[in-house]
Amino acid sequence: MRTLFFLLLLFVLGCGGADAPAPPPEDVYATGNTEEDRDRHVWQKPGLVIEVLGDIEEKVIADIGAGEGFFARRLAPLADRVIAIEIDQRWIDYLDTLRVSELPTSLQGRLEPRLALPDDPMLEEEEVDIVLFVNTLYLIDNPEAYLKKIRPALRPGGRVVIVDWxxxxTALGPDLADRIGLSDLAHMLEQAGFAIVSTDNTELDYQYIMVAERK
Structure with a gap:
Protein backbone atom coordinates (compact mmCIF):
# COMPACT_ATOMS: atom_id res chain seq x y z
CA MET A 1 0.00 0.00 0.00
CA ARG A 2 2.83 2.37 0.88
CA THR A 3 4.52 1.56 -2.42
CA LEU A 4 1.34 2.39 -4.34
CA PHE A 5 0.97 5.71 -2.49
CA PHE A 6 4.61 6.58 -3.24
CA LEU A 7 4.16 5.82 -6.94
CA LEU A 8 0.99 7.95 -7.09
CA LEU A 9 2.80 10.83 -5.40
CA LEU A 10 5.62 10.67 -7.94
CA PHE A 11 3.05 10.65 -10.76
CA VAL A 12 1.27 13.76 -9.43
CA LEU A 13 4.53 15.64 -8.92
CA GLY A 14 5.71 14.65 -12.37
CA CYS A 15 2.54 15.92 -14.04
CA GLY A 16 2.74 19.22 -12.18
CA GLY A 17 6.32 19.74 -13.30
CA ALA A 18 5.42 19.13 -16.94
CA ASP A 19 2.86 21.93 -16.92
CA ALA A 20 5.00 24.43 -15.01
CA PRO A 21 6.77 27.08 -17.10
CA ALA A 22 10.47 26.52 -17.59
CA PRO A 23 12.76 28.79 -15.58
CA PRO A 24 14.68 31.53 -17.39
CA PRO A 25 17.74 30.12 -19.15
CA GLU A 26 21.01 30.62 -17.32
CA ASP A 27 22.55 32.35 -20.34
CA VAL A 28 19.95 35.16 -20.49
CA TYR A 29 22.75 37.74 -20.20
CA ALA A 30 25.19 35.70 -22.28
CA THR A 31 26.71 36.56 -25.62
CA GLY A 32 24.80 35.60 -28.74
CA ASN A 33 25.48 33.12 -31.49
CA THR A 34 26.72 35.54 -34.14
CA GLU A 35 29.98 37.46 -34.16
CA GLU A 36 28.09 40.77 -34.42
CA ASP A 37 25.98 39.88 -31.38
CA ARG A 38 29.05 38.84 -29.39
CA ASP A 39 30.85 42.07 -30.30
CA ARG A 40 27.87 44.17 -29.31
CA HIS A 41 27.57 42.30 -26.03
CA VAL A 42 30.97 43.69 -25.01
CA TRP A 43 30.16 47.38 -25.43
CA GLN A 44 26.37 47.30 -24.98
CA LYS A 45 26.54 45.63 -21.54
CA PRO A 46 22.98 44.23 -21.69
CA GLY A 47 23.12 43.03 -18.09
CA LEU A 48 23.70 46.59 -16.89
CA VAL A 49 20.84 47.96 -19.01
CA ILE A 50 18.48 45.24 -17.82
CA GLU A 51 19.35 46.00 -14.21
CA VAL A 52 18.33 49.62 -14.80
CA LEU A 53 14.84 48.36 -15.66
CA GLY A 54 14.47 47.03 -12.12
CA ASP A 55 12.18 44.18 -11.11
CA ILE A 56 10.42 43.22 -14.35
CA GLU A 57 9.05 39.81 -13.42
CA GLU A 58 5.43 40.95 -13.69
CA LYS A 59 5.99 43.85 -16.07
CA VAL A 60 5.04 44.35 -19.71
CA ILE A 61 7.84 45.98 -21.70
CA ALA A 62 7.67 47.62 -25.12
CA ASP A 63 11.03 47.37 -26.90
CA ILE A 64 10.88 50.13 -29.52
CA GLY A 65 13.00 49.38 -32.58
CA ALA A 66 13.65 45.82 -31.42
CA GLY A 67 15.58 44.97 -34.60
CA GLU A 68 17.21 41.57 -34.39
CA GLY A 69 15.93 41.11 -30.85
CA PHE A 70 19.17 41.81 -28.98
CA PHE A 71 17.24 42.96 -25.91
CA ALA A 72 13.83 41.41 -26.61
CA ARG A 73 15.10 37.84 -26.46
CA ARG A 74 17.03 38.56 -23.25
CA LEU A 75 14.04 40.25 -21.61
CA ALA A 76 11.34 37.75 -22.58
CA PRO A 77 12.40 35.06 -20.06
CA LEU A 78 12.49 37.69 -17.28
CA ALA A 79 9.39 39.81 -17.92
CA ASP A 80 5.68 39.04 -18.04
CA ARG A 81 5.64 40.02 -21.73
CA VAL A 82 7.83 41.87 -24.21
CA ILE A 83 6.25 43.66 -27.17
CA ALA A 84 8.95 43.95 -29.82
CA ILE A 85 8.03 46.98 -31.93
CA GLU A 86 9.29 47.28 -35.51
CA ILE A 87 8.19 49.17 -38.61
CA ASP A 88 9.47 46.69 -41.19
CA GLN A 89 7.63 43.41 -41.77
CA ARG A 90 10.95 41.69 -42.46
CA TRP A 91 12.07 42.33 -38.88
CA ILE A 92 8.70 41.12 -37.58
CA ASP A 93 9.16 37.87 -39.54
CA TYR A 94 12.70 37.55 -38.19
CA LEU A 95 11.52 38.10 -34.60
CA ASP A 96 8.79 35.52 -35.06
CA THR A 97 11.40 33.01 -36.17
CA LEU A 98 13.70 33.97 -33.31
CA ARG A 99 10.87 33.58 -30.80
CA VAL A 100 10.35 29.97 -31.84
CA SER A 101 14.00 29.04 -32.32
CA GLU A 102 15.56 30.63 -29.22
CA LEU A 103 12.87 30.49 -26.55
CA PRO A 104 11.48 27.31 -24.97
CA THR A 105 7.83 26.60 -25.77
CA SER A 106 6.68 27.71 -22.32
CA LEU A 107 8.22 31.17 -22.82
CA GLN A 108 7.40 31.88 -26.45
CA GLY A 109 4.14 33.64 -25.56
CA ARG A 110 6.13 36.26 -23.65
CA LEU A 111 7.60 37.71 -26.84
CA GLU A 112 5.16 39.48 -29.14
CA PRO A 113 6.52 41.04 -32.35
CA ARG A 114 4.28 43.94 -33.38
CA LEU A 115 4.29 45.92 -36.62
CA ALA A 116 3.99 49.67 -36.04
CA LEU A 117 4.26 52.93 -37.98
CA PRO A 118 7.30 55.25 -38.10
CA ASP A 119 5.38 57.85 -36.09
CA ASP A 120 3.15 55.57 -33.99
CA PRO A 121 4.18 52.60 -31.80
CA MET A 122 0.66 51.15 -32.06
CA LEU A 123 0.40 50.54 -28.33
CA GLU A 124 -2.92 50.45 -26.53
CA GLU A 125 -3.77 52.76 -23.65
CA GLU A 126 -2.05 51.71 -20.40
CA GLU A 127 -0.79 48.54 -22.05
CA VAL A 128 2.80 48.58 -20.79
CA ASP A 129 4.84 49.28 -17.66
CA ILE A 130 8.15 50.15 -19.33
CA VAL A 131 9.06 51.51 -22.75
CA LEU A 132 12.64 50.82 -23.79
CA PHE A 133 14.49 52.68 -26.55
CA VAL A 134 17.98 51.44 -27.40
CA ASN A 135 19.77 53.28 -30.22
CA THR A 136 16.37 54.13 -31.69
CA LEU A 137 15.06 57.52 -30.57
CA TYR A 138 17.59 59.48 -32.63
CA LEU A 139 16.27 57.74 -35.77
CA ILE A 140 12.70 58.99 -35.24
CA ASP A 141 11.82 62.09 -37.26
CA ASN A 142 9.96 63.86 -34.45
CA PRO A 143 11.07 62.26 -31.18
CA GLU A 144 9.14 64.65 -28.94
CA ALA A 145 5.85 63.91 -30.72
CA TYR A 146 6.63 60.20 -30.53
CA LEU A 147 7.25 60.42 -26.79
CA LYS A 148 3.87 62.12 -26.39
CA LYS A 149 2.26 59.11 -28.09
CA ILE A 150 4.15 56.78 -25.77
CA ARG A 151 2.82 58.40 -22.61
CA PRO A 152 -0.82 57.14 -22.81
CA ALA A 153 0.46 53.59 -23.37
CA LEU A 154 2.16 53.60 -19.97
CA ARG A 155 0.36 52.48 -16.87
CA PRO A 156 0.38 54.79 -13.83
CA GLY A 157 3.94 55.00 -12.56
CA GLY A 158 5.20 53.64 -15.85
CA ARG A 159 8.68 54.50 -17.04
CA VAL A 160 10.55 55.13 -20.24
CA VAL A 161 14.19 54.04 -20.42
CA ILE A 162 16.27 55.58 -23.19
CA VAL A 163 19.71 54.29 -24.15
CA ASP A 164 21.12 56.45 -26.92
CA TRP A 165 24.38 57.73 -28.34
CA THR A 170 32.87 58.03 -29.97
CA ALA A 171 34.43 55.04 -31.68
CA LEU A 172 30.95 53.72 -32.51
CA GLY A 173 27.75 55.52 -33.36
CA PRO A 174 26.08 57.78 -35.93
CA ASP A 175 27.21 61.22 -37.09
CA LEU A 176 27.43 63.72 -34.27
CA ALA A 177 24.78 65.89 -35.91
CA ASP A 178 22.25 63.06 -35.73
CA ARG A 179 22.63 62.46 -31.99
CA ILE A 180 20.38 63.82 -29.25
CA GLY A 181 22.13 65.58 -26.37
CA LEU A 182 21.13 64.89 -22.80
CA SER A 183 19.75 68.38 -22.19
CA ASP A 184 17.68 68.23 -25.38
CA LEU A 185 16.35 64.80 -24.45
CA ALA A 186 15.43 65.95 -20.94
CA HIS A 187 13.52 68.89 -22.44
CA MET A 188 11.66 66.59 -24.87
CA LEU A 189 10.66 64.24 -22.07
CA GLU A 190 9.42 67.04 -19.85
CA GLN A 191 7.43 68.54 -22.72
CA ALA A 192 5.92 65.11 -23.38
CA GLY A 193 4.69 64.77 -19.79
CA PHE A 194 7.51 62.88 -18.10
CA ALA A 195 9.63 63.55 -15.04
CA ILE A 196 13.33 62.67 -15.19
CA VAL A 197 14.24 59.96 -12.66
CA SER A 198 17.91 59.37 -13.40
CA THR A 199 20.67 60.04 -15.91
CA ASP A 200 23.84 58.00 -16.42
CA ASN A 201 26.50 59.21 -18.82
CA THR A 202 29.42 57.09 -17.59
CA GLU A 203 28.55 53.38 -17.28
CA LEU A 204 28.39 52.79 -21.05
CA ASP A 205 31.28 53.77 -23.31
CA TYR A 206 29.26 55.13 -26.22
CA GLN A 207 25.78 55.72 -24.82
CA TYR A 208 23.93 57.41 -21.99
CA ILE A 209 20.95 56.02 -20.10
CA MET A 210 18.06 58.26 -19.12
CA VAL A 211 15.05 57.08 -17.12
CA ALA A 212 11.84 59.09 -16.90
CA GLU A 213 8.50 58.45 -15.25
CA ARG A 214 5.03 59.25 -16.48
CA LYS A 215 3.65 62.20 -14.50
Missing amino acids: KKEE
Missing part, protein backbone atom coordinates in the same frame (compact mmCIF):
# COMPACT_ATOMS: atom_id res chain seq x y z
CA LYS A 166 26.37 60.31 -26.41
CA LYS A 167 26.54 63.74 -28.03
CA GLU A 168 30.30 63.48 -28.44
CA GLU A 169 32.81 61.77 -30.68
Whole structure:
Protein backbone atom coordinates (compact mmCIF):
# COMPACT_ATOMS: atom_id res chain seq x y z
CA MET A 1 0.00 0.00 0.00
CA ARG A 2 2.83 2.37 0.88
CA THR A 3 4.52 1.56 -2.42
CA LEU A 4 1.34 2.39 -4.34
CA PHE A 5 0.97 5.71 -2.49
CA PHE A 6 4.61 6.58 -3.24
CA LEU A 7 4.16 5.82 -6.94
CA LEU A 8 0.99 7.95 -7.09
CA LEU A 9 2.80 10.83 -5.40
CA LEU A 10 5.62 10.67 -7.94
CA PHE A 11 3.05 10.65 -10.76
CA VAL A 12 1.27 13.76 -9.43
CA LEU A 13 4.53 15.64 -8.92
CA GLY A 14 5.71 14.65 -12.37
CA CYS A 15 2.54 15.92 -14.04
CA GLY A 16 2.74 19.22 -12.18
CA GLY A 17 6.32 19.74 -13.30
CA ALA A 18 5.42 19.13 -16.94
CA ASP A 19 2.86 21.93 -16.92
CA ALA A 20 5.00 24.43 -15.01
CA PRO A 21 6.77 27.08 -17.10
CA ALA A 22 10.47 26.52 -17.59
CA PRO A 23 12.76 28.79 -15.58
CA PRO A 24 14.68 31.53 -17.39
CA PRO A 25 17.74 30.12 -19.15
CA GLU A 26 21.01 30.62 -17.32
CA ASP A 27 22.55 32.35 -20.34
CA VAL A 28 19.95 35.16 -20.49
CA TYR A 29 22.75 37.74 -20.20
CA ALA A 30 25.19 35.70 -22.28
CA THR A 31 26.71 36.56 -25.62
CA GLY A 32 24.80 35.60 -28.74
CA ASN A 33 25.48 33.12 -31.49
CA THR A 34 26.72 35.54 -34.14
CA GLU A 35 29.98 37.46 -34.16
CA GLU A 36 28.09 40.77 -34.42
CA ASP A 37 25.98 39.88 -31.38
CA ARG A 38 29.05 38.84 -29.39
CA ASP A 39 30.85 42.07 -30.30
CA ARG A 40 27.87 44.17 -29.31
CA HIS A 41 27.57 42.30 -26.03
CA VAL A 42 30.97 43.69 -25.01
CA TRP A 43 30.16 47.38 -25.43
CA GLN A 44 26.37 47.30 -24.98
CA LYS A 45 26.54 45.63 -21.54
CA PRO A 46 22.98 44.23 -21.69
CA GLY A 47 23.12 43.03 -18.09
CA LEU A 48 23.70 46.59 -16.89
CA VAL A 49 20.84 47.96 -19.01
CA ILE A 50 18.48 45.24 -17.82
CA GLU A 51 19.35 46.00 -14.21
CA VAL A 52 18.33 49.62 -14.80
CA LEU A 53 14.84 48.36 -15.66
CA GLY A 54 14.47 47.03 -12.12
CA ASP A 55 12.18 44.18 -11.11
CA ILE A 56 10.42 43.22 -14.35
CA GLU A 57 9.05 39.81 -13.42
CA GLU A 58 5.43 40.95 -13.69
CA LYS A 59 5.99 43.85 -16.07
CA VAL A 60 5.04 44.35 -19.71
CA ILE A 61 7.84 45.98 -21.70
CA ALA A 62 7.67 47.62 -25.12
CA ASP A 63 11.03 47.37 -26.90
CA ILE A 64 10.88 50.13 -29.52
CA GLY A 65 13.00 49.38 -32.58
CA ALA A 66 13.65 45.82 -31.42
CA GLY A 67 15.58 44.97 -34.60
CA GLU A 68 17.21 41.57 -34.39
CA GLY A 69 15.93 41.11 -30.85
CA PHE A 70 19.17 41.81 -28.98
CA PHE A 71 17.24 42.96 -25.91
CA ALA A 72 13.83 41.41 -26.61
CA ARG A 73 15.10 37.84 -26.46
CA ARG A 74 17.03 38.56 -23.25
CA LEU A 75 14.04 40.25 -21.61
CA ALA A 76 11.34 37.75 -22.58
CA PRO A 77 12.40 35.06 -20.06
CA LEU A 78 12.49 37.69 -17.28
CA ALA A 79 9.39 39.81 -17.92
CA ASP A 80 5.68 39.04 -18.04
CA ARG A 81 5.64 40.02 -21.73
CA VAL A 82 7.83 41.87 -24.21
CA ILE A 83 6.25 43.66 -27.17
CA ALA A 84 8.95 43.95 -29.82
CA ILE A 85 8.03 46.98 -31.93
CA GLU A 86 9.29 47.28 -35.51
CA ILE A 87 8.19 49.17 -38.61
CA ASP A 88 9.47 46.69 -41.19
CA GLN A 89 7.63 43.41 -41.77
CA ARG A 90 10.95 41.69 -42.46
CA TRP A 91 12.07 42.33 -38.88
CA ILE A 92 8.70 41.12 -37.58
CA ASP A 93 9.16 37.87 -39.54
CA TYR A 94 12.70 37.55 -38.19
CA LEU A 95 11.52 38.10 -34.60
CA ASP A 96 8.79 35.52 -35.06
CA THR A 97 11.40 33.01 -36.17
CA LEU A 98 13.70 33.97 -33.31
CA ARG A 99 10.87 33.58 -30.80
CA VAL A 100 10.35 29.97 -31.84
CA SER A 101 14.00 29.04 -32.32
CA GLU A 102 15.56 30.63 -29.22
CA LEU A 103 12.87 30.49 -26.55
CA PRO A 104 11.48 27.31 -24.97
CA THR A 105 7.83 26.60 -25.77
CA SER A 106 6.68 27.71 -22.32
CA LEU A 107 8.22 31.17 -22.82
CA GLN A 108 7.40 31.88 -26.45
CA GLY A 109 4.14 33.64 -25.56
CA ARG A 110 6.13 36.26 -23.65
CA LEU A 111 7.60 37.71 -26.84
CA GLU A 112 5.16 39.48 -29.14
CA PRO A 113 6.52 41.04 -32.35
CA ARG A 114 4.28 43.94 -33.38
CA LEU A 115 4.29 45.92 -36.62
CA ALA A 116 3.99 49.67 -36.04
CA LEU A 117 4.26 52.93 -37.98
CA PRO A 118 7.30 55.25 -38.10
CA ASP A 119 5.38 57.85 -36.09
CA ASP A 120 3.15 55.57 -33.99
CA PRO A 121 4.18 52.60 -31.80
CA MET A 122 0.66 51.15 -32.06
CA LEU A 123 0.40 50.54 -28.33
CA GLU A 124 -2.92 50.45 -26.53
CA GLU A 125 -3.77 52.76 -23.65
CA GLU A 126 -2.05 51.71 -20.40
CA GLU A 127 -0.79 48.54 -22.05
CA VAL A 128 2.80 48.58 -20.79
CA ASP A 129 4.84 49.28 -17.66
CA ILE A 130 8.15 50.15 -19.33
CA VAL A 131 9.06 51.51 -22.75
CA LEU A 132 12.64 50.82 -23.79
CA PHE A 133 14.49 52.68 -26.55
CA VAL A 134 17.98 51.44 -27.40
CA ASN A 135 19.77 53.28 -30.22
CA THR A 136 16.37 54.13 -31.69
CA LEU A 137 15.06 57.52 -30.57
CA TYR A 138 17.59 59.48 -32.63
CA LEU A 139 16.27 57.74 -35.77
CA ILE A 140 12.70 58.99 -35.24
CA ASP A 141 11.82 62.09 -37.26
CA ASN A 142 9.96 63.86 -34.45
CA PRO A 143 11.07 62.26 -31.18
CA GLU A 144 9.14 64.65 -28.94
CA ALA A 145 5.85 63.91 -30.72
CA TYR A 146 6.63 60.20 -30.53
CA LEU A 147 7.25 60.42 -26.79
CA LYS A 148 3.87 62.12 -26.39
CA LYS A 149 2.26 59.11 -28.09
CA ILE A 150 4.15 56.78 -25.77
CA ARG A 151 2.82 58.40 -22.61
CA PRO A 152 -0.82 57.14 -22.81
CA ALA A 153 0.46 53.59 -23.37
CA LEU A 154 2.16 53.60 -19.97
CA ARG A 155 0.36 52.48 -16.87
CA PRO A 156 0.38 54.79 -13.83
CA GLY A 157 3.94 55.00 -12.56
CA GLY A 158 5.20 53.64 -15.85
CA ARG A 159 8.68 54.50 -17.04
CA VAL A 160 10.55 55.13 -20.24
CA VAL A 161 14.19 54.04 -20.42
CA ILE A 162 16.27 55.58 -23.19
CA VAL A 163 19.71 54.29 -24.15
CA ASP A 164 21.12 56.45 -26.92
CA TRP A 165 24.38 57.73 -28.34
CA LYS A 166 26.37 60.31 -26.41
CA LYS A 167 26.54 63.74 -28.03
CA GLU A 168 30.30 63.48 -28.44
CA GLU A 169 32.81 61.77 -30.68
CA THR A 170 32.87 58.03 -29.97
CA ALA A 171 34.43 55.04 -31.68
CA LEU A 172 30.95 53.72 -32.51
CA GLY A 173 27.75 55.52 -33.36
CA PRO A 174 26.08 57.78 -35.93
CA ASP A 175 27.21 61.22 -37.09
CA LEU A 176 27.43 63.72 -34.27
CA ALA A 177 24.78 65.89 -35.91
CA ASP A 178 22.25 63.06 -35.73
CA ARG A 179 22.63 62.46 -31.99
CA ILE A 180 20.38 63.82 -29.25
CA GLY A 181 22.13 65.58 -26.37
CA LEU A 182 21.13 64.89 -22.80
CA SER A 183 19.75 68.38 -22.19
CA ASP A 184 17.68 68.23 -25.38
CA LEU A 185 16.35 64.80 -24.45
CA ALA A 186 15.43 65.95 -20.94
CA HIS A 187 13.52 68.89 -22.44
CA MET A 188 11.66 66.59 -24.87
CA LEU A 189 10.66 64.24 -22.07
CA GLU A 190 9.42 67.04 -19.85
CA GLN A 191 7.43 68.54 -22.72
CA ALA A 192 5.92 65.11 -23.38
CA GLY A 193 4.69 64.77 -19.79
CA PHE A 194 7.51 62.88 -18.10
CA ALA A 195 9.63 63.55 -15.04
CA ILE A 196 13.33 62.67 -15.19
CA VAL A 197 14.24 59.96 -12.66
CA SER A 198 17.91 59.37 -13.40
CA THR A 199 20.67 60.04 -15.91
CA ASP A 200 23.84 58.00 -16.42
CA ASN A 201 26.50 59.21 -18.82
CA THR A 202 29.42 57.09 -17.59
CA GLU A 203 28.55 53.38 -17.28
CA LEU A 204 28.39 52.79 -21.05
CA ASP A 205 31.28 53.77 -23.31
CA TYR A 206 29.26 55.13 -26.22
CA GLN A 207 25.78 55.72 -24.82
CA TYR A 208 23.93 57.41 -21.99
CA ILE A 209 20.95 56.02 -20.10
CA MET A 210 18.06 58.26 -19.12
CA VAL A 211 15.05 57.08 -17.12
CA ALA A 212 11.84 59.09 -16.90
CA GLU A 213 8.50 58.45 -15.25
CA ARG A 214 5.03 59.25 -16.48
CA LYS A 215 3.65 62.20 -14.50
